[in-house]
Every structure is written in structure tokens, then in C-alpha cells.
Amino acid sequence: MAHIRISSLHKYYDSVHAVRGIDLDIRDGEFTVLVGPSGCGKSTMLRAIAGLENIDSGTIEIDDEVVNNLAPGDRDVAMVFQNYALYPYMNVFDNIAFGLRARKFPAREITARVQAAAETLDIVELLKRLPRQLSGGQRQRVAIGRAIVRDARLFLFDEPLSNLDAQLREGMRVEIKQLHQRLGKTMIYVTHDQIEAMTLADRIVLLKDGSIEQEGAPLDLFERPVSRFVAGFLGSPSMNFLPAKLVENGTYLGLRFADDVTLALPAAASQRLASRVGQDVTFGVRTEHITPARDGELDDGFVDLLVTIDLTQPTGSRTYASFKLAGVAVQAELRAHDVEQPGEQIKLQIDMNRAIVIDPSTELVI
Amino acid sequence: MTVAVRAAPGSSASLWQARRRSLKTIARYAAAVAITVIFLFPVFWIFMMAFKTPDEIFSRPPVWLPADFNLDTFKALVRDGDLGAIWTSLITAGVSTIFAMFFGTIAAYSLARFKTGGRNLAIGILSQRMIPPIVIVFPVFLAYVFLGWIDTFHGLIILYTAFNLPYVIWMMRGYIEDIPIELEHSALVDGWSRWQVLLRVVFPMARAGLFATTVFTFIFAWNDYIFALVLTRTEVVTFPVQVTSWFGQQFVFWARIGAMSMMGTLPIFFAVIVFQRYMVRGISLGAVKG
Amino acid sequence: MSVPRATAAVSEQWVGGPFGDSRFKYFLIAPALFIMLSIALFPLINLLVVSFQGISIIAENKSFHGILNYQRLAGDSRMWKSLLHTVGLLLVALPIELIFGMAMALLFVDKMRGRQIFVALLVLPMVIAPIVAGATWRLMFDNQFGPINQIIGWFAGRDVTIVWLADSSFVWPAILATEVWHSTPFMFIILLAGLAGVDRSQIESAQIDGASAARIFFKIILPAIRPVLAVAILIRALDLFRIFDIIWALTRGGPGTVTETISTFTFVKAFEQFDTSFAAAVAITVVLILTAVTIYALRRIEIAR
Missing domain, CATH: 3.40.50.300 (P-loop containing nucleotide triphosphate hydrolases)
Structure with a gap:
């Protein structure tokens, strides 16, 4: 030894x-x-x-x-x-x-x-x-x-x-x-x-x-x-990355995308990022944290989103489905029969507690 | 673009095609046989000299096949001690090949694995091979006269060694570069010394290349004429020099020339056939892997 | 040749100095370099010195003669003719060997029964000692007892008595035939290997497109084997430039000086006329020409990876 x-x-x-x-x-x-x-x-x-x-x-x-x-x-x-x-x-x-x-x-x-x-x-x-x-x-x-x-x-x-x-x-x-x-x-x-x-x-x-x-x-x-590189290197399929802007959104902060969709950030993240309001950032979220929305009240830190599925890739136990968010292709991880055909609409939820925010100038997670 | 319609079997079109194909095959074989006969005919002719009687050699029109294959010429060669030339060639070519292979292979290892001297040294070594023999042998002759090495075995052996070293280094460098370096790394991690790695990994791995290069190196020395012609007199007579000694002013001893050529050539034929697989790489200085 | 020290910087890529490797690598190469330097370089330097002296059969004059020998050489028409013969033979023999070799390679590139035997037999002439090859063809061309005149006689329908090797209008074709016979197998086997390496799917897709055989040869096969071709031509050109044995066995440069090449000329000057310093100047000139050409060519083509 x-x-x-x-x-x-x-x-x-x-x-x-x-x-x-x-x-x-x-x-x-x-x-x-x-x-x-x-x-x-x-x-x-x-x-x-x-x-x-x-x-x-x-x-x-x-x-x-x-x-x-x-x-x-x-x-x-x-x-x-x-x-x-x-x-x-x-x-x-x-x-x-x-x-x-x-x-x-x-x-x-x-x-x-x-x-x-x-x-x-x-x-x-x-x-x-x-x-x-x-x-x-x-x-x-x-x-x-x-x-x-x-x-x-x-x-x-x-x-x-x-x-x-x-x-x-x-x-x-x-x-x-x-x-x-x-x-x-x-x-x-x-x-x-x-x-x-x-x-x-x-x-x-x-x-x-x-x-x-x-x-x-x-x-x-x-x-x-700690960085976009690490986040992207580990995990399969690879993490989704989207450009966004950090904005005030009621009590907390939010991420505004190119087509004015805004996703609310949870309390902890909002506190941490308070000084950076107005900055351009990169939003990162893993496929497994974009899932079909459950009925009823959303859990704390979750946001929901109605999307149209462009492409499905069934692997058997689960199906990877792509949709466009602010013009960028994003992959979500669904159960096998959540979506049968491309073109279907589905309501998804994103676990913002597990998402990361990256400073595009340093590529570091903030 | 036309679309070919495949005719049903047995139709006249397919018969015609089949006949055309077999005609083509026959033509190919005819050409192959004709070319082979043309290329081997001179070999046949010189070898036959060894078995012909003087009357058959000097007959007009020439006799193609001796009436009976008499071995008088070979007996005469043995009697006159002319077979010593084969022995001399064997010693000079053999010993120089051993030296060239040993020193050349370790030098090649240095070039292949440590890039010693970089690209310039490797090309410099190879370019030495390109100098015409007459240019090498002339100053060597002057030096040998001074050293008293004319007509000695060691003089000829050293020259053959030096002349063949660039070839060996160049060829073996290529063969060694083909060995996955991890085999050597693994042996080093295992605790073998550098020399042991050479002996236990590099040499066995390069075995085929070593054999092939040995054969070609030997052939170069064996077939040499000009070095031996200049540097030897009466003590050291190699077989090519012996062959030309029978071109007399008044008379040419064709029977002996034929017999000696045959003895000097058949072993080479045999070696080349055995090592045919490595032939292309060997004669193209490693540029064509074959 | 460069001294190893100059480029030592790239050498320690594998395992570095601490284990004595830097000494090991020089130790490995030292004996070979020593032998090559003492047999090639030092005598060559001596040759250079001698070429500036006045040593000949009549005078052992070791004083400095300047470029006298080189001036003599420049004005020596026999030397220029021998150089012309050498280059001329090269320029005629090389294309013939190349075309014959290519034709044979094309004949044998597709599979056929017994191909290996044919190939094995066809490469044999190449490994025969050049001096034996010369002797063989001297016999073949013998005006009385040789089969060449006999065979020509069959076609001519009368007795043919061409004195091939003593008739200045027939002697070059005889040398050419010998040389082509001896070296075409070299071209053949290298080009055969080159052809075997051509991507067959390229040829097939061209055939499907309806390209003619000639077009496929010139547009696909030839470009694909260009590196192989370059190597074969370089090696053969260098061999042809130093041709000695075959000429020596066939004609010794005769009749007169009709078939003298640069090698036989140097030999005669050095070892028959003992015009030592002059021969040294010739040899130095040859080395200078060849080294320049060779190093340029080696750097250009694939041999030197």
C-alpha cells in the first residue's frame, strides 16, 4: 500500500x-x-x-x-x-x-x-x-x-x-x-x-x-x-445549457430567456445571486431534473412549463424527449409512455433546486 | 448510363460472356508463362553451361540442352580448389553481416526510441548508402594500402560492415518503430534493465525484421564485385571475382563461369523465396510495407 | 552527416536522463557511427585532400595543386562523355523498366491460380549478382555461340552474326537489355505491392460510373501509387547512376570508350592509369552531385518519415 x-x-x-x-x-x-x-x-x-x-x-x-x-x-x-x-x-x-x-x-x-x-x-x-x-x-x-x-x-x-x-x-x-x-x-x-x-x-x-x-x-x-466543463463532462446524456438573464421576479430572482419565458429561482439561489441581477448567465439543468409535472401543487423550488415535443428517443425504461426552449434544444427524461408521438404537448416540471447557474465569462458555477 | 440486364443462364449472351472470360484467362496465363520464360531463360542458359561439354558450349548453332548432365566441371572446380571462392564469400559476407546486424540494430534502437540526433542523423546515415561504391572504395583503397590491409579478410569484412550499416540501421529503425512501445514500458516497470529489454522484448519482437534484414544484408555483401575487385588480390578471392577471372584474353572458361554462377546464385534464390514476404519492404528501404 | 549533439533537444521524449538513458542512447549508436565515419567519412576527407594534390603514376607530388585537377576535369571530354553515357542510360532504362514493371504488375495484380509461383520466379533475376548477370548476357550476346543471334536468325530466316559487344551501334542495346532484364523485377514487385494497396472500392465505384480502363488507371490508380512510384524511381535512379558491374562484365567500357560510365571511368583512372589525384577529383564531383540530389529527394518523398 x-x-x-x-x-x-x-x-x-x-x-x-x-x-x-x-x-x-x-x-x-x-x-x-x-x-x-x-x-x-x-x-x-x-x-x-x-x-x-x-x-x-x-x-x-x-x-x-x-x-x-x-x-x-x-x-x-x-x-x-x-x-x-x-x-x-x-x-x-x-x-x-x-x-x-x-x-x-x-x-x-x-x-x-x-x-x-x-x-x-x-x-x-x-x-x-x-x-x-x-x-x-x-x-x-x-x-x-x-x-x-x-x-x-x-x-x-x-x-x-x-x-x-x-x-x-x-x-x-x-x-x-x-x-x-x-x-x-x-x-x-x-x-x-x-x-x-x-x-x-x-x-x-x-x-x-x-x-x-x-x-x-x-x-x-x-x-x-464547480464549472460548466465539469457539469457537462459528467452525466449521460449531457447536461442542458441555455443562455439566460438574471432578473428580479417578485420575491425572488428569475432566469429570463430570449423569448421572455422566465423561470423562478428558489430562495437559496436567489439569495446567493442577488448581487448579480441584470447579468447574462448560463442556465444548466440535467435531463433527469426535467420530468412530467405532477398534478396539484408544485414542490418548493419546482417550476412548470408547457412544451411541444420535437423528438423522442425511447431507450426502453425511459424516453428522452427534446423540445425547444427559447430556440435552444433541451432534453427531458420522461417515463416510457409519457409521450407517444413528436408534436404532442406536455406539461413538464423543472427542479430548480438541482439546476446550476454559470457565469459565461469565467465558465464557473456561481 | 446504361443499365445492364443480366441474361438468364444458358442464354447465348451468357455463353458468349463466359467464353470471353475464359479467353481472357487463357490470354493472361499465356502472357504470364511467356514473361516468366523470357526472364528465366538467361538463368537457364548460364546454369546449363556447367553441364555442357566443351563441344556443346562451342557449337554453332548453339546447343540448348546438354546431351547428358556431366559433372566434370564441378569436379574440376573441386580439384583446382576454386570452390574456396564460395567459402571466402561465405566468410566475408557472413561475418560482416553479423557485425552489421548487431551494431546496426542497437544503433537503430537508439534512433527509433530516443530519436538520437533527430531526423538529420537518420537521413545522413541513409544518404551514405547512396554514395556510389567506386567513390567509397577509392579512398578506402588508399587507406588500406597505407594500413597494409589490401587482400586481407578483415579489410574486406570491415568495408562490407561499414557499407551495410546504413541499410541495417534504416531498416531496423522501421521494424523497431513498429513494435508497440508499451511492451518495452511494461518490461521497464517490471524491473528489467535497458539491455534486458533489448534482449528479451525488442529482439524477439523484431525477429521477422531481423531475419529479413539479415538475408538482404548478406545478399548485398555476397553479390559485391567492385569492393572485392579493388581490395583483394590472390589471398582473398570471393566468388564474383573468381567468376570474372575466367574471362581470359584468349579464352573464356564458360563451363566454370556457369558452374560457379550457379553455386553462387542458387542459395540466394532459395533465401529470397523463403523471405519473399519481406522482399518489398527490404528492397524499397522500408518505404513500401508490401 | 551531422553531429548528434546538435539536435539532442528532441531526444528525451521517452524516458529521460535520470536513469542514464542519455548515455545509453549514445552508447548504442557509437560503434555504428565509429565504423561508418572511419570507413566513409575519413577516407572521403582524405580523398578531398588528394584531389588537391598532384599524385599520379609518374609523380608522388603531395604539394598543393589548387583546383588544377578540377580544371583538368572540366576540360576532359572523356569524363563528360562518360557522364553523358551514364545519364543517357538512366533516362532510357528507367522509363522502360517502369513501363515493363507496371505492365507485369497489372497482369498479376488480380488473383489467379499459381500467381505466387509466377511472382516468386519473376523476382529472381533481381537478386543475381550484377557481375553474374553481366557474364550471363555476355554469353547470351556471343556472336557465335550465343542464343540471341540464333533466335534472331530464326525470324530473319538467315544466319545472323551481329558482334553485339564490339559493334558500337549494337553495344548500347545489349547493355540496355541486360540492365532492363536485371532490374525490371525490382519495379515489378514494388509496383505490385503498390497496386495491391490501392483502395478497390474506388476502382469499383468508377467502373459503376462507366469510366474506361485507361481513365481509371490514370485518374485513380496512378495517383494512388504515386508515393510508391517515387520511391521506386529514386532507388532505381541512384542504382543506375552508379552502374558498374554489368558494364564491366559486358564491355569494360568498350569498344574504345563507347560505353564508359562515370563509375567505370573513375575505376580506369584510379586503378588502371593510377591518375590518383585526378580520379579523386572525379569522385569528389560525383559525391557532391549525388549527395545534393539524394538529400533533396529523400526529404521530399516518403522513405524518410
């Missing part, structure tokens, strides 16, 4: 500033997911921790020891690669044993450990096969086996599931989470897939352009995003 401290890490590729002063503490046994769009520096960070990437400034500490000048093999980390990095000319046993042989383990212990790892991953009957005789999922297991067999203090995963098809990916996600629970090791996992990040992480570190945009527990980020 290991804790990691990264301080003001910088990395340049020629003139590109790939990592811009990252500070990050990772606790013992924590499952941390580095997530972000491609080019955000997440893989570079992971490879820097492994020692595969030279860093330009800053320090990386593992268990209070600065490892900047330590060769990858001396850092006692294990890594699973996106393309599995299996040696095609070695069978599964030798692939898994390869790291143990580097560390000069006695033959008997190698056999025992490989066997144990193979049992954990349910690949005992594959040990004699060559990688090309395995399916994608089996290769993935072997790659993980190669990492766990060494019993390293820190596990690094570089988009390990991105080459698998959707169904397999879900299964492996569960297995990796179980593996973490069983081994209790510190794990750092890189992905661009927000669902993977949400489901696996104890803590998500969301990166953008080489800096940390926001970090914290998955639901924290999901429910309290």
Missing part, C-alpha cells in the same frame, strides 16, 4: 505545456480515477508516476520518498496498459511470470504466484496459450494478472478497458472494482469515459488542459460541479 504526493508537476512536450503545475495527494488504498478529454494530461501524469515519462519540474513522492530519479523498475509499481502489452511470443504463464523473473524470484515461488493470480482471475486453463489465441477479455485478464502477481504497492491502469466492447467493459469494470476491494491496494486509473470514472472511483480527479478542474467523490462532482 502506498500514498502518493504530487507537487507542482510540470511537463512540456517541445513547446506544448502538457501538465501545468498539478498538486495531488492520494491516500493509502484509495481508488483514484484521472479522467478528462484526450490531451488533458491524464496519461502523461500516470506515466510520470510510473517513471516512463521525464518530468520537467515538481516532485512525485511515493510513501514520502521522492521518486523523481528512480527508474520505473525501482518504484515498485505495477501497470496495466491500454493495448495490454502482452508479449506475443510468450505463453500466458510466461507473460505473467515475466515481472517476477525480472526480480529473480525462485522458480517454485513464481509457479505458485502465477497459479494464484490465474485462479483469482479465472484463467488457469489459459496458462499454456499464446496471447493471439485469447479473446480481448481474456487478454485483459492476463494483463491484470501480470500486474497483481508482483504484489506491487501501487497499481496504475492506463485506459485498460477502452479496447473492449461495451458488454465486456461492464463486466471487467465490476471485476476491477472487486479486485480493489479484495487487494486494498492504492490504484490510479486513467480513463476518458465518465461512466467508468463514476462507477469505479473513490475519488475522481477531473483534468482539463493539464490542470485539475475539480477533484472529489464522484457524487460530489456530479451534484456540485
Whole structure:
């Protein structure tokens, strides 16, 4: 087990500033997911921790020891690669044993450990096969086996599931989470897939352009995003964003849209935003917070809206329906049979307590 | 645009089409066979010299096939010790290929993975390959005279090594760049040293490229004439030099030329057929992957 | 050739200096560079020095002669003729090899039974030692015992006794035939690989649009294989420019100096007439021309990624 401290890490590729002063503490046994769009520096960070990437400034500490000048093999980390990095000319046993042989383990212990790892991953009957005789999922297991067999203090995963098809990916996600629970090791996992990040992480570190945009527990980020980027990146389908103006609306404040529709803000938000009346803002609301209006009195902080549905996308359990609000397409999440045909009118309610208001000049949530 | 109407089977139109198609196939085969015969005829002709009697060689009109395949010429070559030329070629080409492959491959690794010297060094190395042999051999000759290396095995071997290094470096650089770098990263994280990674990951992964490049490097040295002609005299005689030694002022020993050519050529044919898959990449300096 | 130090900045992209990698990478390349520099660069510098001296069979004159040898070279009609022969052969042989190679590649690009055997057999001439190729065709062209005159005789219906290699009007066609025979397989196999890489759906959609075969060839196939074509032409042009073995085996530059190329001319000057400094000047000139052309071409085309 290991804790990691990264301080003001910088990395340049020629003139590109790939990592811009990252500070990050990772606790013992924590499952941390580095997530972000491609080019955000997440893989570079992971490879820097492994020692595969030279860093330009800053320090990386593992268990209070600065490892900047330590060769990858001396850092006692294990890594699973996106393309599995299996040696095609070695069978599964030798692939898994390869790291143990580097560390000069006695033959008997190698056999025992490989066997144990193979049992954990349910690949005992594959040990004699060559990688090309395995399916994608089996290769993935072997790659993980190669990492766990060494019993390293820190596990690094570089988009390990991105080459698998959707169904397999879900299964492996569960297995990796179980593996973490069983081994209790510190794990750092890189992905661009927000669902993977949400489901696996104890803590998500969301990166953008080489800096940390926001970090914290998955639901924290999901429910309290600090910026439009975080709000838009997490969640599927993506959050709805609409330009609006902050106006006085009776007791409280309201959001006025281009076609003079005004939605009332709840008390808490009104208080917080009182000084910004008259400003242009961006209104953000998730699809699941736009739902069919119930009969009778609206709950506190809810507003209702009569709309015409343009397009429906049934997924089975629920139906995503698009309508236009102030000329902008907005998606709502309805139950399966709430709307049968495009063109139907429906009364929707929006949970304004869960909606966010963004300052368009800084893109930050206010 | 016209719309083709597919005729019913058995109708005259489809018969005509089928006949036309089979005519086309026959024409293709005829052309293929004719071209192959034309290209292989000279090979046949020189190889046959080895089996012909002097009367058959010097007959007008020429005799195409020897009456019986007599092996007198080969016996004569063995008796006169001329087969030593094959042995000499094997040593010089073989040893220089080993050197060029070893030093060239590790240099290629440096270029491929560390971008040592950048693009300019890589192109500089390749352009050395383009210098005409006569231009290389002339100053080398002057240097060898000074060093006393004329007509020595090591002199020829060193020159072949140097001449083939750019080729090996260039080819192996390409083959190494084809190896997913994660395989090396993974081995490094596992705790293997740089040299061990070369030995246990890079070499096995580049195995096909290593073999193919070895074969072509060997062929270049094996087929060389001008370096050996200039740098050797009587002690070190490679097979191409031996072949030309039989072009006398008064008389040409065609039988021996044929026999020696055959022995010097058949192994190369065999190697090329085995490594045909890598041929295009090997001769196009890696530009065409084939 | 540049010194590695100059461009070291881009080198540490993979794993950096702390693990001794910067030394490791130079250590790997050092032996090869040492061998290449000592066998190519240092003698080449020596050659440059010699080209400014006055060394020949009659005088071991090592004093500085300035550009005397280069002036001699500029006025040497035999040298210019040999250069002309070389370029002329290149300009004639290259298109012929290209057209023949392309025709053969088109013949074999579609699947047919036994194709692999045909291809395997057809590439063989290319790997025969050029000196053996030359010897073979010298025999083929023999005016009395060679099959070429015999075969021509069948068509002519009478005895043909062309003295191919000693008759100045027949000797170039003989050299050309040998060279084309030896190198067309090179063009063939590279163009075959190039054709195999052409996107078939493009051709098929053009066929559906009713384009003629010629139009498909010039508008779709040719542009698609242009990079391959460029590589093949560059490599063959450089080979043709240094042609030596085939000419040496067939004619040694004769009759007289009719078939002398720049390589055989340099050889004669250096190793038969021992006109050392003059030959050095010729060699330096050749290197300068070729290096400029080669580096320009390599930077332009696909070989140098």
C-alpha cells in the first residue's frame, strides 16, 4: 500500500505545456480515477508516476520518498496498459511470470504466484496459450494478472478497458472494482469515459488542459460541479445549457430567456445571486431534473412549463424527449409512455433546486 | 448510363460472356508463362553451361540442352580448389553481416526510441548508402594500402560492415518503430534493465525484421564485385571475382563461369523465396510495407 | 552527416536522463557511427585532400595543386562523355523498366491460380549478382555461340552474326537489355505491392460510373501509387547512376570508350592509369552531385518519415 504526493508537476512536450503545475495527494488504498478529454494530461501524469515519462519540474513522492530519479523498475509499481502489452511470443504463464523473473524470484515461488493470480482471475486453463489465441477479455485478464502477481504497492491502469466492447467493459469494470476491494491496494486509473470514472472511483480527479478542474467523490462532482466543463463532462446524456438573464421576479430572482419565458429561482439561489441581477448567465439543468409535472401543487423550488415535443428517443425504461426552449434544444427524461408521438404537448416540471447557474465569462458555477 | 440486364443462364449472351472470360484467362496465363520464360531463360542458359561439354558450349548453332548432365566441371572446380571462392564469400559476407546486424540494430534502437540526433542523423546515415561504391572504395583503397590491409579478410569484412550499416540501421529503425512501445514500458516497470529489454522484448519482437534484414544484408555483401575487385588480390578471392577471372584474353572458361554462377546464385534464390514476404519492404528501404 | 549533439533537444521524449538513458542512447549508436565515419567519412576527407594534390603514376607530388585537377576535369571530354553515357542510360532504362514493371504488375495484380509461383520466379533475376548477370548476357550476346543471334536468325530466316559487344551501334542495346532484364523485377514487385494497396472500392465505384480502363488507371490508380512510384524511381535512379558491374562484365567500357560510365571511368583512372589525384577529383564531383540530389529527394518523398 502506498500514498502518493504530487507537487507542482510540470511537463512540456517541445513547446506544448502538457501538465501545468498539478498538486495531488492520494491516500493509502484509495481508488483514484484521472479522467478528462484526450490531451488533458491524464496519461502523461500516470506515466510520470510510473517513471516512463521525464518530468520537467515538481516532485512525485511515493510513501514520502521522492521518486523523481528512480527508474520505473525501482518504484515498485505495477501497470496495466491500454493495448495490454502482452508479449506475443510468450505463453500466458510466461507473460505473467515475466515481472517476477525480472526480480529473480525462485522458480517454485513464481509457479505458485502465477497459479494464484490465474485462479483469482479465472484463467488457469489459459496458462499454456499464446496471447493471439485469447479473446480481448481474456487478454485483459492476463494483463491484470501480470500486474497483481508482483504484489506491487501501487497499481496504475492506463485506459485498460477502452479496447473492449461495451458488454465486456461492464463486466471487467465490476471485476476491477472487486479486485480493489479484495487487494486494498492504492490504484490510479486513467480513463476518458465518465461512466467508468463514476462507477469505479473513490475519488475522481477531473483534468482539463493539464490542470485539475475539480477533484472529489464522484457524487460530489456530479451534484456540485464547480464549472460548466465539469457539469457537462459528467452525466449521460449531457447536461442542458441555455443562455439566460438574471432578473428580479417578485420575491425572488428569475432566469429570463430570449423569448421572455422566465423561470423562478428558489430562495437559496436567489439569495446567493442577488448581487448579480441584470447579468447574462448560463442556465444548466440535467435531463433527469426535467420530468412530467405532477398534478396539484408544485414542490418548493419546482417550476412548470408547457412544451411541444420535437423528438423522442425511447431507450426502453425511459424516453428522452427534446423540445425547444427559447430556440435552444433541451432534453427531458420522461417515463416510457409519457409521450407517444413528436408534436404532442406536455406539461413538464423543472427542479430548480438541482439546476446550476454559470457565469459565461469565467465558465464557473456561481 | 446504361443499365445492364443480366441474361438468364444458358442464354447465348451468357455463353458468349463466359467464353470471353475464359479467353481472357487463357490470354493472361499465356502472357504470364511467356514473361516468366523470357526472364528465366538467361538463368537457364548460364546454369546449363556447367553441364555442357566443351563441344556443346562451342557449337554453332548453339546447343540448348546438354546431351547428358556431366559433372566434370564441378569436379574440376573441386580439384583446382576454386570452390574456396564460395567459402571466402561465405566468410566475408557472413561475418560482416553479423557485425552489421548487431551494431546496426542497437544503433537503430537508439534512433527509433530516443530519436538520437533527430531526423538529420537518420537521413545522413541513409544518404551514405547512396554514395556510389567506386567513390567509397577509392579512398578506402588508399587507406588500406597505407594500413597494409589490401587482400586481407578483415579489410574486406570491415568495408562490407561499414557499407551495410546504413541499410541495417534504416531498416531496423522501421521494424523497431513498429513494435508497440508499451511492451518495452511494461518490461521497464517490471524491473528489467535497458539491455534486458533489448534482449528479451525488442529482439524477439523484431525477429521477422531481423531475419529479413539479415538475408538482404548478406545478399548485398555476397553479390559485391567492385569492393572485392579493388581490395583483394590472390589471398582473398570471393566468388564474383573468381567468376570474372575466367574471362581470359584468349579464352573464356564458360563451363566454370556457369558452374560457379550457379553455386553462387542458387542459395540466394532459395533465401529470397523463403523471405519473399519481406522482399518489398527490404528492397524499397522500408518505404513500401508490401 | 551531422553531429548528434546538435539536435539532442528532441531526444528525451521517452524516458529521460535520470536513469542514464542519455548515455545509453549514445552508447548504442557509437560503434555504428565509429565504423561508418572511419570507413566513409575519413577516407572521403582524405580523398578531398588528394584531389588537391598532384599524385599520379609518374609523380608522388603531395604539394598543393589548387583546383588544377578540377580544371583538368572540366576540360576532359572523356569524363563528360562518360557522364553523358551514364545519364543517357538512366533516362532510357528507367522509363522502360517502369513501363515493363507496371505492365507485369497489372497482369498479376488480380488473383489467379499459381500467381505466387509466377511472382516468386519473376523476382529472381533481381537478386543475381550484377557481375553474374553481366557474364550471363555476355554469353547470351556471343556472336557465335550465343542464343540471341540464333533466335534472331530464326525470324530473319538467315544466319545472323551481329558482334553485339564490339559493334558500337549494337553495344548500347545489349547493355540496355541486360540492365532492363536485371532490374525490371525490382519495379515489378514494388509496383505490385503498390497496386495491391490501392483502395478497390474506388476502382469499383468508377467502373459503376462507366469510366474506361485507361481513365481509371490514370485518374485513380496512378495517383494512388504515386508515393510508391517515387520511391521506386529514386532507388532505381541512384542504382543506375552508379552502374558498374554489368558494364564491366559486358564491355569494360568498350569498344574504345563507347560505353564508359562515370563509375567505370573513375575505376580506369584510379586503378588502371593510377591518375590518383585526378580520379579523386572525379569522385569528389560525383559525391557532391549525388549527395545534393539524394538529400533533396529523400526529404521530399516518403522513405524518410
